[in-house]
Amino acid sequence: MNRAARAFWIGSPGHGEIRDVTLPDPADDEVVVRSLYSGVSRGTETLVFRGQVPVSQHTAMRAPFQEGDFPAPVKYGYLNVGLVEEGPNALVGRTVFSLFPHQTRFVVPASAVTVVPDTVPAERAVLAGTVETAVNALWDAAPLVGDRIAVVGGGMVGCSVAALLARFPGVRVQLVDADPARAKVAEALGVGFATPEEAQGGCDLVVHASATEQGLARGLELLTAEGTVLELSWYGDRKVSLPLGEAFHSRRLAIRSSQVGTVSPARAHRTYADRLALALDLLADPALDALITGESAFEELPEVMPGLASGEIPALCHRVRYPAATREPVTVPAAERLT
Numbered sequence: 001m002n003r004a005a006r007a008f009w010i011g012s013p014g015h016g017e018i019r020d021v022t023l024p025d026p027a028d029d030e031v032v033v034r035s036l037y038s039g040v041s042r043g044t045e046t047l048v049f050r051g052q053v054p055v056s057q058h059t060a061m062r063a064p065f066q067e068g069d070f071p072a073p074v075k076y077g078y079l080n081v082g083l084v085e086e087g088p089n090a091l092v093g094r095t096v097f098s099l100f101p102h103q104t105r106f107v108v109p110a111s112a113v114t115v116v117p118d119t120v121p122a123e124r125a126v127l128a129g130t131v132e133t134a135v136n137a138l139w140d141a142a143p144l145v146g147d148r149i150a151v152v153g154g155g156m157v158g159c160s161v162a163a164l165l166a167r168f169p170g171v172r173v174q175l176v177d178a179d180p181a182r183a184k185v186a187e188a189l190g191v192g193f194a195t196p197e198e199a200q201g202g203c204d205l206v207v208h209a210s211a212t213e214q215g216l217a218r219g220l221e222l223l224t225a226e227g228t229v230l231e232l233s234w235y236g237d238r239k240v241s242l243p244l245g246e247a248f249h250s251r252r253l254a255i256r257s258s259q260v261g262t263v264s265p266a267r268a269h270r271t272y273a274d275r276l277a278l279a280l281d282l283l284a285d286p287a288l289d290a291l292i293t294g295e296s297a298f299e300e301l302p303e304v305m306p307g308l309a310s311g312e313i314p315a316l317c318h319r320v321r322y323p324a325a326t327r328e329p330v331t332v333p334a335a336e337r338l339t
Contacts, residue, residue, distance in 0.1 A: 007103035008301045012072045013051025014309070016302040026107045031087030033113065035298075036095070036325045038102045039079035039126035040318040043155055043211060044234065046309040048076050054237040060261065064099040065108065077101030079317075081116065081125045083324065091115070097128045097280065102301060104322055114276050119284040126319055127160070127291055132260065132279035133232070134160035139264035140256070141230045143205055146170040150203045152196070152219045153210030154182035156316045157232055159189060159291050161207050164282065166190040174200055176218070177210070185316070188290035209233055213240045220253055228254040295319040 003023040011017045026032050040046075044061075047053060051071035053061050058070045068074035080100040084091045087110055096113035100106050116125045134157065143149060143165065151162045154177030165173045166189055174192040175182065176199045186193035194200065196218045204227050206219040211233040219229045220243070247253075263270055282288075293316045296304045301320060307313035 005103055005105040006298070007075055007101065008077070008298070008305075009068070009075045010049055010051075010072045014049065014306060015072075016049070016305045018299065018302060021103065023105060023107050026086055029110055030107050031091055031096075031110050031113060032085045032105065032107050033080075033082035033096060033098065033100070034085050034105050034324045035080055035082040035100075035103060035322040036122050037081045037126050037322065038077060038100075038298075038320045039129070039292075040077070040102075040305070040308060040315070040320065041079060041130060041156060042308055042315050042318065043157065045077065046305075047234075048074070049305050049309045052237055063101065064112070065101060065106070067101075075101045075103070079126045079129045081122045081128075082106075084113070095122050095125070097125050097276070099129065102298065102320055104298065104324070114273070114280060117280055117284065120280060122325075123319065124283055124286075124289055124292070125280065127283060127288055127317060128276060128279050130156050130160045130291070130317065131164070131282055131288070132276050133157055134164050135275055135279050135282070136260050136264050137161055137207060137230060137232055137258045138164055139267045140258040141205055141207060141228075142266060143168055143171060147204040148172045148200070148202055148224070149205045149207070150174050150176050150199055150219065150222050151191075151207045151209065152176045152199075152215045152222070153208060153212075153233065154179065154185060154193075154316075155209060155211075156291060158207070158209035159185055159316060160288075161209065161232070162186065162191045163189045163285070163288055163291075165207075172200075176222075181314075185290050189287055203227055205230065207232060211235060213242065216240065216255075217243055220248065220255075223251070223253050226252045226254075228256060231255055231257045291316045292319050293317065295321055298322050 005021040053070045078099040095116040098113045162175045175186040183193040202224045203222045206229045208219045209232040
C-alpha cells in the first residue's frame with residue numbers, strides 16, 4: 001500500500017506548513033489510519049502555535065504523538081477521527097478516535113485508537129478529547145443534585161462542561177461569557193446564559209475556563225460561602241493576580257485545579273480508556289454539534305491557524321476536513337468487526 005502522507009507542522013512560532021511524510025510498515029499490533037476529520041482545540045493549540053508554552057511545561061505539554069519540540073518545529077494536535085485501513089480484522093473498516101496530530105494518514109498501536117460508536121457521526125467525534133476533559137472535570141468537581149453552578153468561559157472546554165451539567169437533575173447551570181454571541185450556543189446546549197456583569201451569584205460551584213484573571217476573579221465573586229471554583233484554564237506563561245485579600249478567607253472559599261493528563265483521584269479505579277469511551281458515548285447527543293463552529297480543508301491549515309490564533313476566526317472547535325472524508329469507506333464483513 002502507498003505509504004505517503006502529509007502532516008501539518010508549526011515551522012516557527014506563528015507559522016505553519018504542510019510537510020510530506022513516509023509512513024513505516026505497520027507491525028502486527030499496529031493500525032494504519034486514514035484521517036477523516038481532526039479538530040483544533042483553539043485554547044491549547046493556539047498557545048502552542050504562538051510559541052507560548054513555558055519552558056517549565058515543555059514535558060508536561062507534549063501530546064501523545066507529538067514530533068519535534070517546543071517552541072518549534074513541532075507537529076502538535078490531539079483530536080483525530082479516521083478510518084482504519086490496515087490492522088487487526090476487528091478494526092479494519094472501523095471509524096476510530098485517537099490523540100494524533102493533523103496528518104492525512106498515520107501508523108499507531110492498535111491500543112491507541114478507540115472505536116467510535118455507531119450512534120456518533122465521525123464529524124462530531126472530533127469533540128471526544130474535549131468532552132473527555134469535561135468528564136474528568138466533573139469527576140473532580142463532583143456536583144450535587146440541586147447545585148447552583150456557573151461555568152465562566154464559553155470556550156470549547158467550558159461549553160463541554162456546561163453541556164454535561166445540563167443533564168444533572170435539579171441543577172441551575174449558567175454559562176457566563178463576555179461575548180453575547182455565546183448565548184446561542186448556551187441555548188443549543190440547554191443551559192442559561194449571562195454576561196459577567198449579569199451572572200447570578202450564590203453559586204455552590206463555579207467552573208472556570210476563560211483563561212483570564214478577570215474571569216477567575218468574577219468566579220470567586222459568584223460563589224456562596226464555602227463554595228468552590230474548579231480551575232480548568234491553562235495560562236501558558238502568563239502570571240495571574242487574584243483578590244485573595246478581600247472576602248476570600250472570611251467566606252471560606254476554595255480554588256482547586258483539574259488536570260486532564262491524569263484520571264481524577266475521585267475515580268482512580270477508572271482508566272483513561274474508560275474515560276474516553278464514556279466521552280464518546282456522551283457524544284451521541286446532537287446538541288453537542290453546537291461546539292463545532294467552523295470547518296476548513298486540511299490543505300488550508302497554514303492559512304487558517306494564524307486566524308484562529310489571533311481571534312480573527314472566532315471558534316470553539318474548528319474542524320479540519322480531509323480528502324478521505326468524501327471517499328467510500330473500507331468495508332469488512334460484520335462478523336469480523338469489533339462489537
